[in-house]
Amino acid sequence: MAAALVERPARTVAPGGSARNRGKRRVSRWLVWNKWTPYLLILPAVLMELLIHVIPMLVGMWMSFIGLTQFFITNWATAPGVGFGNYRIALNFNNSLGEKLVQSFGATLGFTLLVVGISFIFGISASLMLQHNFRGRGLLRTVFLIPYALPAYAGIITWKFMFQRDNGLINEFLVNTLHITDDAPFWLIGGNAFVAVVIVAIWQQWPFAFLMTMAGMQGIPDDLHEAASIDGANIWQRIRYITLGMMRPINAVLLLLLFLWTFREFNTPFVLFGPVPPDSANLLTVNIYSSSFIQWNFGLGSAMSVLLMLFLVVIAGGWALWNRRVNRNA
Amino acid sequence: MKFRILTVGLAATAALTLILAGCSPATPAPTSSSNEGVTLKYWASNQGASLQDDANILRPELDKFKKRTGITVELDVVPWSDLTNNTLAAAVSGQGPDVLNIGNTNAVTFQSTGAFYPFDSAALDILGGKDRFIASSFATGGAKGQNPTSIPLYSQVYGLFYNIQMFKDAGLTPPTTWEELVQTAKAFTKPAENKYGIVIPGGTVNASMHFSYILGAQNDGSPFDANGKPTFTSDGMVAGVMRYVNLLSKDHVVNPSAVQYTDYTQPAGDFARGNVAMYMAQTTSRNVLTKNGMDASAYGVVPIPAPTGGKNISSFVGGTNISIFKNSKHISAALEFVKFMTSDEEQEILNRAYTALPVVNGVQATAFADQPAQLATWSQILTKQAIPMALVPGVQAFQANVGGAVVALIAKAATGAAISKDDVRSALQGAQDKMGATG
Numbered sequence: 001m002a003a004a005l006v007e008r009p010a011r012t013v014a015p016g017g018s019a020r021n022r023g024k025r026r027v028s029r030w031l032v033w034n035k036w037t038p039y040l041l042i043l044p045a046v047l048m049e050l051l052i053h054v055i056p057m058l059v060g061m062w063m064s065f066i067g068l069t070q071f072f073i074t075n076w077a078t079a080p081g082v083g084f085g086n087y088r089i090a091l092n093f094n095n096s097l098g099e100k101l102v103q104s105f106g107a108t109l110g111f112t113l114l115v116v117g118i119s120f121i122f123g124i125s126a127s128l129m130l131q132h133n134f135r136g137r138g139l140l141r142t143v144f145l146i147p148y149a150l151p152a153y154a155g156i157i158t159w160k161f162m163f164q165r166d167n168g169l170i171n172e173f174l175v176n177t178l179h180i181t182d183d184a185p186f187w188l189i190g191g192n193a194f195v196a197v198v199i200v201a202i203w204q205q206w207p208f209a210f211l212m213t214m215a216g217m218q219g220i221p222d223d224l225h226e227a228a229s230i231d232g233a234n235i236w237q238r239i240r241y242i243t244l245g246m247m248r249p250i251n252a253v254l255l256l257l258l259f260l261w262t263f264r265e266f267n268t269p270f271v272l273f274g275p276v277p278p279d280s281a282n283l284l285t286v287n288i289y290s291s292s293f294i295q296w297n298f299g300l301g302s303a304m305s306v307l308l309m310l311f312l313v314v315i316a317g318g319w320a321l322w323n324r325r326v327n328r329n330a
Numbered sequence: 331m332k333f334r335i336l337t338v339g340l341a342a343t344a345a346l347t348l349i350l351a352g353c354s355p356a357t358p359a360p361t362s363s364s365n366e367g368v369t370l371k372y373w374a375s376n377q378g379a380s381l382q383d384d385a386n387i388l389r390p391e392l393d394k395f396k397k398r399t400g401i402t403v404e405l406d407v408v409p410w411s412d413l414t415n416n417t418l419a420a421a422v423s424g425q426g427p428d429v430l431n432i433g434n435t436n437a438v439t440f441q442s443t444g445a446f447y448p449f450d451s452a453a454l455d456i457l458g459g460k461d462r463f464i465a466s467s468f469a470t471g472g473a474k475g476q477n478p479t480s481i482p483l484y485s486q487v488y489g490l491f492y493n494i495q496m497f498k499d500a501g502l503t504p505p506t507t508w509e510e511l512v513q514t515a516k517a518f519t520k521p522a523e524n525k526y527g528i529v530i531p532g533g534t535v536n537a538s539m540h541f542s543y544i545l546g547a548q549n550d551g552s553p554f555d556a557n558g559k560p561t562f563t564s565d566g567m568v569a570g571v572m573r574y575v576n577l578l579s580k581d582h583v584v585n586p587s588a589v590q591y592t593d594y595t596q597p598a599g600d601f602a603r604g605n606v607a608m609y610m611a612q613t614t615s616r617n618v619l620t621k622n623g624m625d626a627s628a629y630g631v632v633p634i635p636a637p638t639g640g641k642n643i644s645s646f647v648g649g650t651n652i653s654i655f656k657n658s659k660h661i662s663a664a665l666e667f668v669k670f671m672t673s674d675e676e677q678e679i680l681n682r683a684y685t686a687l688p689v690v691n692g693v694q695a696t697a698f699a700d701q702p703a704q705l706a707t708w709s710q711i712l713t714k715q716a717i718p719m720a721l722v723p724g725v726q727a728f729q730a731n732v733g734g735a736v737v738a739l740i741a742k743a744a745t746g747a748a749i750s751k752d753d754v755r756s757a758l759q760g761a762q763d764k765m766g767a768t769g
Binding site for chain 2: 070071073074075095097100164165166186188189190191274275276278279290291295296
């Protein structure tokens, strides 16, 4: 608004003036703030987005096409181009590296489905429970959110201590308190490691599901529930058809986010198991890290990461299509 | 308000751009003749029982250096678990310390990055010439036929520590062959009393590589052929790794909990508490054992025995080297610092504090003055029974892959799986495939 006022005097100075003045006027109109303010306001965000997301992503893709090994890390420009060589190595399923990748992909898929499914059920159950006002509701809500508020590393390291074989809390409880087994099991190696990593990941993820579903439920008008009660719907029918029905778009987004985040989870397995995870819990991101970056082969690591990204893009794209169809049918 | 936000945003963007532009590697300025007033950044490795222990040992020496030369040294002690990654990050970004310690097993890998200052003959002359150094230690500084990019600082080798009192009580003598070692270990193993024959750092990647290398060499195996190509699955390597894994899976002389030991202080604790009778570790472990309350008179040291008919090898030449970053703006000050650290005087002081072996000829290993028998054993291992670590660029990847594969085998053994020779071979094949992928 202020800009428009500033501009007015310029127009009065040259009423129907010369060609030069007309040109000037066009320039001054060109500079109308009203028109440019939105773009200028968004410019820092665009620059930051480029700087933080887009450029590193493009650099990562470029890295996947060069043989960036220890010999070239001080001067990337000298690294030889290898075309799709890195991708061929990553997708060669005939050697142990490829076998491991397939096995790791399977483990990651199982891990993701379990973590997302259970986190979602926990989250939505807790939200349903906290819909009604009762004493201690605020306290419970806070307690439920603690895992989400804790720094991830601190939480995972605490779990790591609890899962220790000889002096961990879990074994102390199972062996010495409950006497379920006499021989203390290992939790961080062997097959149990999968259970351990799933438990820790659920512990971290479910508060987010809780937060989202709780917010969603608060947006459902009470009238609907009242109307349904009058029509004779019981509590289960109201949950099924009103709560869950109204929350469908929120749940769809929530499940997608949880899936994407969980599938590319790195912190949890890495902090729990270090660079050599047991086969059962050899998740994709750690597998990529230990079969490329730890060998200082950044080209191969980038290629594997790009493949992981493509897979997640396909999932997200498939989700978008499915979602559009569902919305159209609704 | 609109405009102010905009200005702030633009200013922040501009500032960030400037900062990022400033991050590009600076060309080294020509070094001046006087280094007075220069500040060097130094990353020291964790040699002592704790990071603080290191700082306490090094601080007085760095102050002494400042008094003599006017050069300030900013000290950062970096744990081993981070040192390789931090060094790698410094090499990639060109932003690192001026001087840093490296594990000498990684020397050739670091050399191949080109991020480190090669010590040519002029630079070596400043340090007093390469003949000042013990030849086997000096050879760890880089690949053959190239100017080394690291200079030895502390030297150490592996030995077999044994608890004198426990051996006396059992009427046993320290083993001289691997078979005797296993027999002796069995005699000590009583799981019900939480007593075991020997302890291994089962979850530690680099130590697992060390034992694969030493035990493999005893079986006449080598991880690399003459051309530097990996040969992890050669019979010797498989046999060596098999013996190591068997300690847990077949001989059952190791506490299965040891598979979760991810650093070298945990096994030292078991040994110091008398829960195990034997302990394979490097010279500097004396420091950690002392900190754990075990006096040097309570244990003896013998070479890690080879199997009957095997090669008389019991260690590689281990140790810590010191390097200068090529990007340093203070190369001449850095050289002066390396000269100081490798001087006779500092070699004596530092190796005494760290209970390591000096790397220059003529300096006594005063740390072991009170234990002449141990000193004699260490000297014998270093001079007669130690081989160099593989001096190939892929040695860091060898450490990560073979060390990782052995850690995984040990973990499988601990969860009850029987480990066969084929399992060992296929694990090592997996490690070798990764090497192939990385060229």
